[in-house]
Amino acid sequence: MTGPAKSSPEVEFWFEFGSNYSYLSVMRIEDAARRHGVRIAWKPFLLGPIFRALGMETSPFLIQKEKGAYMWQDMVRQCRKYGLRWRQPSSFPRLGVLPLRVALLGADKPWIGAFCCRVMELNFVLDQDINKAESLAPILTELDLPATDILNEAQAEPTKTRLREQTDEARTRGVFGAPTFFVGSEMFWGNDRLDDALLFASEQRS
Amino acid sequence: MTGPAKSSPEVEFWFEFGSNYSYLSVMRIEDAARRHGVRIAWKPFLLGPIFRALGMETSPFLIQKEKGAYMWQDMVRQCRKYGLRWRQPSSFPRLGVLPLRVALLGADKPWIGAFCCRVMELNFVLDQDINKAESLAPILTELDLPATDILNEAQAEPTKTRLREQTDEARTRGVFGAPTFFVGSEMFWGNDRLDDALLFASEQRS
Numbered sequence: 478m479t480g481p482a483k484s485s486p487e488v489e490f491w492f493e494f495g496s497n498y499s500y501l502s503v504m505r506i507e508d509a510a511r512r513h514g515v516r517i518a519w520k521p522f523l524l525g526p527i528f529r530a531l532g533m534e535t536s537p538f539l540i541q542k543e544k545g546a547y548m549w550q551d552m553v554r555q556c557r558k559y560g561l562r563w564r565q566p567s568s569f570p571r572l573g574v575l576p577l578r579v580a581l582l583g584a585d586k587p588w589i590g591a592f593c594c595r596v597m598e599l600n601f602v603l604d605q606d607i608n609k610a611e612s613l614a615p616i617l618t619e620l621d622l623p624a625t626d627i628l629n630e631a632q633a634e635p636t637k638t639r640l641r642e643q644t645d646e647a648r649t650r651g652v653f654g655a656p657t658f659f660v661g662s663e664m665f666w667g668n669d670r671l672d673d674a675l676l677f678a679s680e681q682r683s
Numbered sequence: 684m685t686g687p688a689k690s691s692p693e694v695e696f697w698f699e700f701g702s703n704y705s706y707l708s709v710m711r712i713e714d715a716a717r718r719h720g721v722r723i724a725w726k727p728f729l730l731g732p733i734f735r736a737l738g739m740e741t742s743p744f745l746i747q748k749e750k751g752a753y754m755w756q757d758m759v760r761q762c763r764k765y766g767l768r769w770r771q772p773s774s775f776p777r778l779g780v781l782p783l784r785v786a787l788l789g790a791d792k793p794w795i796g797a798f799c800c801r802v803m804e805l806n807f808v809l810d811q812d813i814n815k816a817e818s819l820a821p822i823l824t825e826l827d828l829p830a831t832d833i834l835n836e837a838q839a840e841p842t843k844t845r846l847r848e849q850t851d852e853a854r855t856r857g858v859f860g861a862p863t864f865f866v867g868s869e870m871f872w873g874n875d876r877l878d879d880a881l882l883f884a885s886e887q888r889s
Contacts, residue, residue: 531747541737543859547872554879653749666753669875673760 481516486678489659491520491647492593494573494580494607495536496655497552500597501668503656504561507590513675514682519589521580522647523640524570524655530648536570537654555668562602571600572608578631578640579613588620595619687722692884695865697726697853698799700779700786700813701742702861703758706803707874709862710767713796719881725795727786728853729846730776730861736854742776743860761874768808777806778814784837784846785819794826801825 490506492499510517528535538545549565556563576596583589595616599605606612610628617624630636647657651664658665658674660681665674696712698705716723734741744751755771762769782802789795801822805811812818816834823830836842853863857870864871864880866887871880 531749541859543737543857546857547859547870550870551872551876554883558879651749651752653747653753664753664756666757667875669873670757673764677760 481511481514483516485514485516486660486681487516487518488674488678489518489520491522491652491655491657491659493522493524493655494576494593494596494600495570496524497548497569497601498654498668499656500601501555501559501561502671503590503593503597505559505668505671509671509675513679515675515678517590519580519584519593520643520647521577521584521640522652522655523574523577523644526644527648527652527654531653538569562598564602564604566600566604568606571606573600574640575608575610575628575631576613578636579617579627581636581640581643582627582630588622591620592616687717687720689722691720691722692866692887693722693724694880694884695724695726697728697858697861697863697865699728699730699861700782700799700802700806701776702730703754703775703807704874705862706807707761707765707767708877709796709799709803711765711874711877715877715881719885721881721884723796725786725790725799726849726853727783727790727846728858728861729780729783729850732850733854733858733860737859744775768804770808770810772806772810774812777812779806780846781814781816781834781837782819784842785823785833787842787846787849788833788836794828797826798822 488510490502492503506517524536528537533540536545538548552563552565555561573596576592580589580593580596583592596607596613599612599616600607610632613628614624617627650659654666656666656668656671658670660674660678663677665671665677694716696708698709712723730742734743739746742751744754758769758771761767779802782798786795786799786802789798802813802819805818805822806813816838819834820830823833856865860872862872862874862877864876866880866884869880869883871877871883
């Protein structure tokens with residue numbers, strides 16, 4: 478669990494549990510960040526309000542049929558490339574507001590990476606509903622965490638408000654999809670830019 | 684000029700001179716394909732009719748302001764990464780129907796790569812109109828080619844028809860942006876997938 482020191486450069490990692498390309502980054506980022514000596518600031522947010530603010534009722538992959546069809550092909554190949562398991566979810570995009578709230582509570586905790594990986598696998602490997610307490614409690618318990626307390630806090634008003642505020646911040650900063658990475662004000666969009674973002678962050682060390 | 688043998692695996696390279704991400708691939712593909720021992724089938728096509736068929740009046744980068752703003756930032760960094768020169772064009776997306784017709788005529792010729800690179804640099808480095816004979820003639824002449832003959836043939840009806848047909852083929856095969864690569868029926872979208880496409884092609888050799 479020892480990560481880069483507090484003084485290390487940082488990359489902000491904006492992600493959504495319903496987002497398939499966020500799945501790739503969630504699974505890769507801890508190892509990759511360690512190799513670059515970069516700290517991760519985990520930033521869960523809701524894509525739905527972002528898409529709606531941009532005039533889209535749902536995921537662009539549903540709105541643009543051709544791009545959606547391609548994306549499923551691409552995911553098979555990308556997962557093979559990265560050595561990740563993959564099953565196309567029977568429901569897409571899955572609502573992940575509850576696990577996002579939990580991730581918000583855990584953002585600074587040592588269990589954040591493991592928790593996010595498990596939720597992503599629930600969605601993109603096990604093809605299961607990720608938006609209910611019964612799905613998340615076993616994950617938290619397996620991580621030796623007080624599942625009931627965390628899930629209660631996740632569903633309390635202050636947490637809901639914080640997730641809305643974090644989503645507003647994403648929109649204000651020009652986020653239009655996930656995953657998105659920030660190094661200071663420099664924005665990087667998409668799993669394909671994860672390594673570029675980490676390299677850029679590591680070069681900020683002076 | 685000696686490229687991979689005729690029996691080598693092939694990647695189809697669908698590109699547009701107005702497309703900024705096509706610029707990156709045009710500049711990179713010949714070296715990269717040589718390294719992988721893969722032949723390139725150059726497939727110029729028009730993006731405009733593809734976007735219109737998908738219900739978009741123009742480039743998605745103009746329609747989605749946020750994504751467009753990001754894209755210009757991304758291009759600066761990508762060009763730096765690949766060691767390419769870059770100037771944001773004062774007109775975007777530039778119409779490139781005439782050079783696309785020339786590229787159609789040259790698709791199987793040894794000069795195709797060099798011609799495409801020069802046109803791309805005219806657009807994305809020198810910020811000049813690429814859609815007129817006076818812009819293209821010096822490029823063809825510098826390549827020791829009969830500029831007048833080629834430009835006449837490019838503007839003749841059969842060439843116009845062929846470019847329309849090639850654009851129809853792109854749409855039929857599910858192309859929704861550029862650059863796009865095909866290895867057989869396997870489609871790869873975007874400059875970020877150039878290396879994946881070449882690797883996939885090279886693995887088809889058995």
